[in-house]
Amino acid sequence: MVERLGAWVPSLRPLASRGIVVKTDTARGGRRAYYTMPDREGVGRALAELEARAGGRP
Secondary structure (H helix, E strand, O other): OHHHHOOOOOOOHHHHHOOOOEEEEEEOOOOEEEEEOOOHHHHHHHHHHHHHHOOOOO
């Protein structure tokens, strides 16, 4: 997918180390990883709070 988009996609490992996402599976010989976000509402609230602190800037 990265090749098709021509864009760099950051690693999710730092988010996984903080418990924001959880690695659920790997496929294709370990070259792809699948993640879930166990607390989507909490992440949404945190992002809204950060946006409010930034004055609504993206």
